[in-house]
Amino acid sequence: MKEENATAKERPAKVAKRDPEGVRRDILTVAMEEFSQNGLSGARIDEIAARTRTSKRMIYYYFGDKEGLYQRVLEEAYGKVRGGESDLELDGLDPQAALERLCRFTFDHHRRHPDFIRMVMIENIHHGRHMQVSQTIRGLNRPAIEALEGVLKRGQESGVFRTGVDPLELHWQISALSFFNVSNSATFSHIFGGELFTDDGQERLSAHVAEMVLRYVLRPDHIPTRVQDD
Amino acid sequence: MKEENATAKERPAKVAKRDPEGVRRDILTVAMEEFSQNGLSGARIDEIAARTRTSKRMIYYYFGDKEGLYQRVLEEAYGKVRGGESDLELDGLDPQAALERLCRFTFDHHRRHPDFIRMVMIENIHHGRHMQVSQTIRGLNRPAIEALEGVLKRGQESGVFRTGVDPLELHWQISALSFFNVSNSATFSHIFGGELFTDDGQERLSAHVAEMVLRYVLRPDHIPTRVQDD
Amino acid sequence: MKEENATAKERPAKVAKRDPEGVRRDILTVAMEEFSQNGLSGARIDEIAARTRTSKRMIYYYFGDKEGLYQRVLEEAYGKVRGGESDLELDGLDPQAALERLCRFTFDHHRRHPDFIRMVMIENIHHGRHMQVSQTIRGLNRPAIEALEGVLKRGQESGVFRTGVDPLELHWQISALSFFNVSNSATFSHIFGGELFTDDGQERLSAHVAEMVLRYVLRPDHIPTRVQDD
Amino acid sequence: MKEENATAKERPAKVAKRDPEGVRRDILTVAMEEFSQNGLSGARIDEIAARTRTSKRMIYYYFGDKEGLYQRVLEEAYGKVRGGESDLELDGLDPQAALERLCRFTFDHHRRHPDFIRMVMIENIHHGRHMQVSQTIRGLNRPAIEALEGVLKRGQESGVFRTGVDPLELHWQISALSFFNVSNSATFSHIFGGELFTDDGQERLSAHVAEMVLRYVLRPDHIPTRVQDD
DNA sequence: TATGAATGAGGCTTCATTCAT
DNA sequence: AATGAATGAAGCCTCATTCAT
Numbered sequence: 001m002k003e004e005n006a007t008a009k010e011r012p013a014k015v016a017k018r019d020p021e022g023v024r025r026d027i028l029t030v031a032m033e034e035f036s037q038n039g040l041s042g043a044r045i046d047e048i049a050a051r052t053r054t055s056k057r058m059i060y061y062y063f064g065d066k067e068g069l070y071q072r073v074l075e076e077a078y079g080k081v082r083g084g085e086s087d088l089e090l091d092g093l094d095p096q097a098a099l100e101r102l103c104r105f106t107f108d109h110h111r112r113h114p115d116f117i118r119m120v121m122i123e124n125i126h127h128g129r130h131m132q133v134s135q136t137i138r139g140l141n142r143p144a145i146e147a148l149e150g151v152l153k154r155g156q157e158s159g160v161f162r163t164g165v166d167p168l169e170l171h172w173q174i175s176a177l178s179f180f181n182v183s184n185s186a187t188f189s190h191i192f193g194g195e196l197f198t199d200d201g202q203e204r205l206s207a208h209v210a211e212m213v214l215r216y217v218l219r220p221d222h223i224p225t226r227v228q229d230d
Numbered sequence: 231m232k233e234e235n236a237t238a239k240e241r242p243a244k245v246a247k248r249d250p251e252g253v254r255r256d257i258l259t260v261a262m263e264e265f266s267q268n269g270l271s272g273a274r275i276d277e278i279a280a281r282t283r284t285s286k287r288m289i290y291y292y293f294g295d296k297e298g299l300y301q302r303v304l305e306e307a308y309g310k311v312r313g314g315e316s317d318l319e320l321d322g323l324d325p326q327a328a329l330e331r332l333c334r335f336t337f338d339h340h341r342r343h344p345d346f347i348r349m350v351m352i353e354n355i356h357h358g359r360h361m362q363v364s365q366t367i368r369g370l371n372r373p374a375i376e377a378l379e380g381v382l383k384r385g386q387e388s389g390v391f392r393t394g395v396d397p398l399e400l401h402w403q404i405s406a407l408s409f410f411n412v413s414n415s416a417t418f419s420h421i422f423g424g425e426l427f428t429d430d431g432q433e434r435l436s437a438h439v440a441e442m443v444l445r446y447v448l449r450p451d452h453i454p455t456r457v458q459d460d
Numbered sequence: 461m462k463e464e465n466a467t468a469k470e471r472p473a474k475v476a477k478r479d480p481e482g483v484r485r486d487i488l489t490v491a492m493e494e495f496s497q498n499g500l501s502g503a504r505i506d507e508i509a510a511r512t513r514t515s516k517r518m519i520y521y522y523f524g525d526k527e528g529l530y531q532r533v534l535e536e537a538y539g540k541v542r543g544g545e546s547d548l549e550l551d552g553l554d555p556q557a558a559l560e561r562l563c564r565f566t567f568d569h570h571r572r573h574p575d576f577i578r579m580v581m582i583e584n585i586h587h588g589r590h591m592q593v594s595q596t597i598r599g600l601n602r603p604a605i606e607a608l609e610g611v612l613k614r615g616q617e618s619g620v621f622r623t624g625v626d627p628l629e630l631h632w633q634i635s636a637l638s639f640f641n642v643s644n645s646a647t648f649s650h651i652f653g654g655e656l657f658t659d660d661g662q663e664r665l666s667a668h669v670a671e672m673v674l675r676y677v678l679r680p681d682h683i684p685t686r687v688q689d690d
Numbered sequence: 691m692k693e694e695n696a697t698a699k700e701r702p703a704k705v706a707k708r709d710p711e712g713v714r715r716d717i718l719t720v721a722m723e724e725f726s727q728n729g730l731s732g733a734r735i736d737e738i739a740a741r742t743r744t745s746k747r748m749i750y751y752y753f754g755d756k757e758g759l760y761q762r763v764l765e766e767a768y769g770k771v772r773g774g775e776s777d778l779e780l781d782g783l784d785p786q787a788a789l790e791r792l793c794r795f796t797f798d799h800h801r802r803h804p805d806f807i808r809m810v811m812i813e814n815i816h817h818g819r820h821m822q823v824s825q826t827i828r829g830l831n832r833p834a835i836e837a838l839e840g841v842l843k844r845g846q847e848s849g850v851f852r853t854g855v856d857p858l859e860l861h862w863q864i865s866a867l868s869f870f871n872v873s874n875s876a877t878f879s880h881i882f883g884g885e886l887f888t889d890d891g892q893e894r895l896s897a898h899v900a901e902m903v904l905r906y907v908l909r910p911d912h913i914p915t916r917v918q919d920d
Numbered sequence: 921t922a923t924g925a926a927t928g929a930g931g932c933t934t935c936a937t938t939c940a941t
Numbered sequence: 942a943a944t945g946a947a948t949g950a951a952g953c954c955t956c957a958t959t960c961a962t
Contacts, residue, residue, distance in 0.1 A: 020921080039355050041271035045957060055923055056958090066957065120417055121351055125269050128416030141421060168422060169438060173407065179414065180406035186358030187350055188405075191367060192398060208399060216442045220450040248940070250946070275932065287948055290933065480942080499815050501731035505936060515944055516937090526936065580877055581811055585729050588876030601881060628882060629898060635878075636870035637863065644869065646818030647810055651827060652858060668859060676902045680910040708961070710925065735953065747927055750954065 023054050024062055031059075031073045036118040040070050040126060071130045077119040078137045084109055085147040095155030096214065096222075102147060103174055103210035110178040111202065117182040145171050152217065160222045170213070177209045253284050254292050261289075261303045266348040270300050270356060301360045307349040308367045314339055315377045325385030326444065326452075332377060333404055333440035340408040341432065347412040375401050382447065390452040400443070407439045483514050484522055491519075491533045496578040500530050500586060531590045537579035538597045544569055545607045555615030556674065556682075562607060563634055563670035570638040571662065577642040605631050612677065620682045630673070637669045713744050714752050721749075721763045726808040730760050730816060761820045767809040768827045774799055775837045785845030786904065786912075792837060793864055793900035800868040801892065807872040835861050842907065850912045860903070867899045 030051045034043040045066055049056035063069035088105055090098040110117060123130060131137065148167045155161030185197050195201050215223060260281045264273040275296055279286035293299040318335055320328040340347060353360060361367065378397045385391030415427050425431050445453060490511045494503040505526055509516035523529040548565055550558040570577060583590060591597065608627045615621030645657050655661050675683060720741045724733040735756055739746035753759035778795055780788040800807060813820060821827065838857045845851030875887050885891050905913060 023921095039269055039271060041269060042355075044955090046955090057923060058921085060958070061921080118355065120414065121355055124414055124416045125348065125351055125355070128420045131417065131420045137421060169426070169435065172410075172418070172422075172426060172435070173439070173442060175418075176407045176410035176414075177403065180402075180410050183413070184350065184354055184406075184409065186354045186356075187361065188402070190358045190361045191371060192402075196399070196402060205399065205402070209403075212403060212442060212446045215445045220453040223450040248946070253946090274930090276930085285948065286932095287934095288946085291947075296932070483942090499729055499731060501729060502815075504934090506934090517944060518942085520937070521942080578815065580874065581815055584874055584876045585808065585811055585815070588880045591877065591880045597881060629886070629895065632870075632878070632882075632886060632895070633867065633898075633902060636867045636874075639874065640866035640870050643873070644810065644814055644866075646814045647821065648862070648865075650818045650821045651831060652862075656859070656862060665859065665862070669863070672863060672902060672906045675905045680913040683910040708925070713925090734951090736951085745927065746954090748925085751926070756953070 023058060026054065027052055027059055027062060027069070028073060028076055031069050032076060032115055032119070035070055035073050035122065036077075036115040039122050040067075040130075043070075045069075067130065071132060074119055074123055074130055075132060075136060077116045078140055081109065081113050081116045082140055083143055085143045088147070090147060090151055095151050095158060095160055096218070098151045099148075099155070099214060099217065100210045102144075102151065103213045104206055106144070106174050107178045107181065107206045107209055110182050114182055117179060120179075121183050141171065148174075155217065160219060161217045162219045165217050170217070173216070174209070174213060177212070181205060181209075253288060256284065257282055257289055257292065257299070258303060258306055261299050262306060262345055262349070265300055265303050265352065266307075266345040269352050270297075270360075273300075275299075297360065301362060304349055304353055304360055305362060305364065305366055307346045308370055311339065311343050311346045312370055313373055315373045318377070320377060320381055325381050325388060325390055326448070328381045329378075329385070329444060329447065330440045332374075332381065333443050334436055336374070336404050337408045337411065337436045337439055340412050344412055347409060350409075351413050371401065378404075385447065390449060391447045392449045395447050400447070403446075404439070404443060407442070411435060411439075483518060486514065487512055487519055487522060487529070488533060488536055491529050492536060492575055492579070495530055495533050495582065496537070496575040499582050500527075500590075503530075505529075527590065531592060534579055534583055534590055535592060535596060537576045538600055541569065541573050541576045542600055543603055545603045548607070550607060550611055555611050555618060555620055556678070558611045559615070559674060559677065560670045562604075562611065563673050564666055566604070566634050567638045567641065567666045567669055570642050574642055577639060580639075581643050601631065608634075615677065620679060621677045622679045625677050630677070633676075634669070634673060637672070641665060641669075710752075713748060716744065717742055717749055717752060717759070718763060718766055721759050722766060722805055722809070725760055725763050725812065726767075726805040729812050730757075730820075733760075735759075757820065761822060764809055764813055764820055765822060765824065765826055767806045768830055771799065771803050771806045772830055773833055775833045778837070780837060780841055785841050785848060785850055786908070788841045789838075789845070789904060789907065790900045792834075792841065793903050794896055796834070796864050797868045797871065797896045797899055800872050804872055807869060810869075811873050831861065838864075845907065850909060851907045852909045855907050860907070863906075864899070864903060867902070871895060871899075 027048070031043070031048050034048045034051075038044070043066075045056060045059060048069075049059060052059075059069060063072060084105065085102065088098075088101055090101060093101060145167050148171055152161060152165060152167055152170070156163050181202075189197050196205060257278070261273070261278050264278045264281075268274075273296075275286060275289060278299075279289060282289075289299060293302060314335065315332065318328075318331055320332060323331060375397050378401055382391060382395060382397055382400070386393050411432075419427050426435060487508070491503070491508050494508045494511070498504070503526075505516060505519060508529075509519060512518075519529060523532060544565065545562065548558075548561055550561060553561060605627050608631055612621060612625060612627055612630070616623050641662075649657050656665060717738070721733070721738050724738045724741075728734070733756075735746060735749060738759075739749060742749075749759060753762055774795065775792065778788075778791055780792060783791060835857050838861055842851060842855060842857055842860070846853050871892075879887050886895060
């Protein structure tokens with residue numbers, strides 16, 4: 001049932017008393033699990049409190065009410081997946097390789113953060129009403145898009161990528177493919193069986209997502225024949 | 231608040247008494263709106279009943295309990311989006327045009343059925359636990375995949391499409407792009423602004439989704455130069 | 461769960477249509493099972509109807525309401541256990557043997573009619589409010605008491621029984637021991653273990669109940685030494 | 691209707707605030723009355739709450755649900771009738787007198803605790819499903835049986851009691867006669883009239899129950915002639 | 921900063937019963 | 942004589958939240 005009690009174990013079982021920040025973190029960690037598993041209305045303050053090392057009262061003390069807590073958890077979720085693109089050292093790669101790497105990274109990154117995905121799904125269910133469009137969140141996808149922008153530009157300059165591809169749109173497309181892979185795995189595998197969601201299946205999808213993106217931006221005459229008729 | 235009372239108006243205000251099927255449909259219609267707007271836990275039986283021309287009691291009479299109702303609504307949602315592909319008369323078109331048409335149709339079809347999208351999101355939040363993988367649902371994507379299969383085959387035979395593209399995977403990719411467009415519009419536009427979700431923006435996305443798919447399957451030497459450097 | 465589906469099987473699965481009396485009986489049979497298993501408030505009209513070969517409406521048609529049905533079931537229960545004493549042919553036995561036989565018969569008779577016992581328990585829970593003290597019921601214990609009276613008289617005349625034993629009281633005592641054996645077996649065996657309720661245990665209890673009664677009425681000098689120190 | 695509002699009056703009308711144990715007791719007291727009067731399904735949480743000095747909510751706070759409350763009430767009922775035998779100072783009496791005293795005590799004790807009797811009846815209706823065979827309950831009849839055991843032994847050693855009487859069985863017999871007297875008074879008096887349940891009638895029954903037990907265990911030659919032909 | 925006790929409002933569900941045919 | 946559809950009233954229970962200490 002607990003699909004992620006691995007994460008639960010990272011949380012310290014006992015924390016020094018009088019550690020406000022520790023308490024806050026503890027609550028947030030538990031709340032993230034509960035909200036992401038059960039949704040905003042589905043999550044239970046009682047359950048969150050019970051799994052916390054503090055009391056229900058503290059939740060109200062620190063977060064005001066359920067929505068306040070949810071809101072902070074949502075922001076936390078966005079914060080958790082921040083960045084990563086900057087560590088890819090794309091500049092050391094040729095544009096083609098860089099773009100592939102970026103795609104695969106994004107795909108994997110989503111896979112490794114199902115809690116985040118679920119929080120975003122939940123927030124969309126609620127029409128995005130709780131998003132504090134803080135700088136925090138605003139700035140989040142900046143690096144990704146900037147990375148894309150850089151790679152695209154380099155590719156265009158070297159003549160391997162065609163022009164006229166909008167970085168934001170491309171980001172949207174990569175996100176769509178990576179997000180859907182996690183968000184809809186339950187229903188998709190129910191309908192079509194689980195073959196796409198085995199390790200092999202995911203590796204294949206990851207590769208093909210990258211390939212789709214590459215073929216989308218490569219000038220046709222630079223599409224390697226290797227993959228041409230694979 | 232009521233974003234869709236247009237649909238509500240299609241529902242007959244008054245129906246002949248002793249019309250079980252009418253009552254069932256009425257409940258389902260209202261319930262679909264409520265569930266898709268508020269989720270499983272967020273929806274209120276009282277609210278559903280109030281917006282119905284029958285009483286709360288009848289919901290239990292016909293559907294047993296809240297989950298039973300939700301389950302039927304979910305199935306109904308899947309049923310509602312069934313088909314459409316068969317009306318596209320893809321056979322009359324060359325493979326390239328046919329594939330584009332199929333992509334654009336899918337993209338639009340998702341846009342026109344946000345309730346369905348939301349029900350699927352909600353069901354994924356619930357780990358797909360309520361899906362009766364009935365023949366109803368099982369059979370749903372069959373036509374889409376078969377259509378894809380046909381088009382791919384024709385394209386491969388005529389030499390314009392490369393081989394080695396799995397129809398199921400391609401369906402997955404088209405679905406991802408079409409689904410995400412609706413499911414994540416709230417958060418995405420919150421972060422990046424709404425330009426992608428204006429009529430123009432959607433037209434562009436639709437075109438580019440189709441193009442992405444086409445470029446994915448076309449043999450490079452058949453990619454029209456027209457779009458090559460656009 | 462069904463402890464008595466043996467009885468259920470005696471009930472004809474299919475009955476000729478337009479058989480009012482058959483319908484009534486069918487309802488009564490099912491209702492007896494439900495009431496005796498679940499009590500007055502615990503029994504469900506829906507459940508009774510479902511297990512019947514007619515509809516819920518018929519229950520109301522024939523019995524008015526739930527209490528009306530219960531009342532008839534109660535009377536039916538009393539009717540079912542009627543008599544039996546007259547078949548014992550006590551007159552052919554000496555008083556001592558006759559009394560023992562009567563005791564053992566009563567004890568066994570109760571054991572064989574747990575539904576009846578449970579209905580009486582239930583009615584006592586309800587302070588006897590539903591007993592139509594009809595002649596039906598009034599007359600029920602007559603035979604038992606008359607039988608007792610006869611045996612006692614014979615025994616007193618022959619000098620083996622002492623005088624001053626009230627037949628009604630003795631009936632009460634025998635009833636108490638026989639009734640309690642069935643009515644309280646659940647709690648008693650929970651507390652003391654089930655040894656008294658095995659076949660052996662019941663045989664012993666039956667014998668000792670009879671012995672207790674006998675010793676109660678026998679003149680001391682007629683108590684057989686056989687059992688004196690057993 | 692309220693047959694026992696005498697007990698109700700013992701309950702303090704007003705209690706210090708923030709008195710958890712007081713609140714629990716208050717609820718239990720009221721619940722005992724309601725359950726014993728109406729049975730498990732017949733009792734109403736609303737009614738219990740109304741007669742309490744707290745709210746319905748607190749019942750759930752302390753007892754979880756209706757069954758949880760019932761279960762605690764049942765245990766409470768068993769607890770209430772605990773002991774008493776130890777105060778009888780049977781050791782100071784000769785075996786015969788001691789046994790008589792024990793019988794009469796048991797008979798009266800049952801009479802004075804109709805709520806307990808009713809709870810046990812109700813629990814038997816429910817097949818003993820809610821008995822937590824806790825040590826509480828397990829230990830309850832211990833003293834009674836041990837008292838019996840002691841008396842029997844003394845009597846046997848002094849030669850007035852016959853051997854071969856099982857204390858558990860004898861306890862069962864005394865219990866049966868005492869329990870039935872209370873449990874079945876409603877139906878019994880309906881059928882046979884109330885003469886057994888007047889004060890005189892009860893005194894007579896009490897005496898005769900004791901006598902029945904005595905005659906069951908006394909060696910015939912020790913049965914006092916006084917009662918021999920009474 | 922912290923907590924066990926308390927709570928009002930509202931949620932879901934069930935029940936015996938009646939209606940219209 | 943019979944029935945599927947319908948129902949109001951009431952039942953049990955849960956929720957987020959606050960109080961008193």
